[in-house]
Amino acid sequence: MHILVPAGGPPLHSHHQPREVRLADRATPLRAELISVVSHELRTPLTSIASLIEMIEDGRLAGPDRDGAMASIRRNTERLLTLVEDLNLLANLESAGPVAGGAADLPGLVHGAARRHPMVRVEVPAGPPVPGDPALLARLMCLVIGAVSGVAADGAVTVTGAVEASGWTVTARGYAAGLGGSERLLTPGPPSRSDLPYRRSVALSVLLARAIATSHGGTLTFQQEADGQAAVTVRLPYLS
Numbered sequence: 001m002h003i004l005v006p007a008g009g010p011p012l013h014s015h016h017q018p019r020e021v022r023l024a025d026r027a028t029p030l031r032a033e034l035i036s037v038v039s040h041e042l043r044t045p046l047t048s049i050a051s052l053i054e055m056i057e058d059g060r061l062a063g064p065d066r067d068g069a070m071a072s073i074r075r076n077t078e079r080l081l082t083l084v085e086d087l088n089l090l091a092n093l094e095s096a097g098p099v100a101g102g103a104a105d106l107p108g109l110v111h112g113a114a115r116r117h118p119m120v121r122v123e124v125p126a127g128p129p130v131p132g133d134p135a136l137l138a139r140l141m142c143l144v145i146g147a148v149s150g151v152a153a154d155g156a157v158t159v160t161g162a163v164e165a166s167g168w169t170v171t172a173r174g175y176a177a178g179l180g181g182s183e184r185l186l187t188p189g190p191p192s193r194s195d196l197p198y199r200r201s202v203a204l205s206v207l208l209a210r211a212i213a214t215s216h217g218g219t220l221t222f223q224q225e226a227d228g229q230a231a232v233t234v235r236l237p238y239l240s
Contacts, residue, residue, distance in 0.1 A: 124161030
């Protein structure tokens, strides 16, 4: 999926090689990443639903146990439906190309996203607006904070921002020492204050956030820093 390739990288084509070949070369590892993440996202709810249905059919669950099983099946079904929506978003971002028009107050979006999670401190100054779709950029900030919350040892996240010559830089950090941040990428993140029934894995959150950032002419990186902090950094252009 070339939409996930950070802006500013090498050109997708040159006079030495057909554009289609270059796109295919670049898409292969990105699609492999997507397939790996989605396979995990599908496996857990499908396994749960299949097991519970088998137990209900065999008569091993009755009364309150059966009611609890049905509630679990409903939650996992909602999780699958939300995953389909996420995949549709990725497909739409890829097919539509760069997002044009509109403008968003990035600090305001960060503060709005922070209110959906406990233990988030925001240190983002006022600055110029970011071009693009405010709703998508709001989702980007929610995904970034949620991803870091998912690997932070205590759930505490600090979001810092700066306006530089090249654009906005916003970084969310949380201590993941002793937990192996990279090993937890496929685990669901903590619940947000919105009490949504579905929680994305950290890996899927990062994948979606990267796609949104790229569609707005920006980049996103996820890394484990030397001091034990996991950090997601988003860079976006601004309107001068």
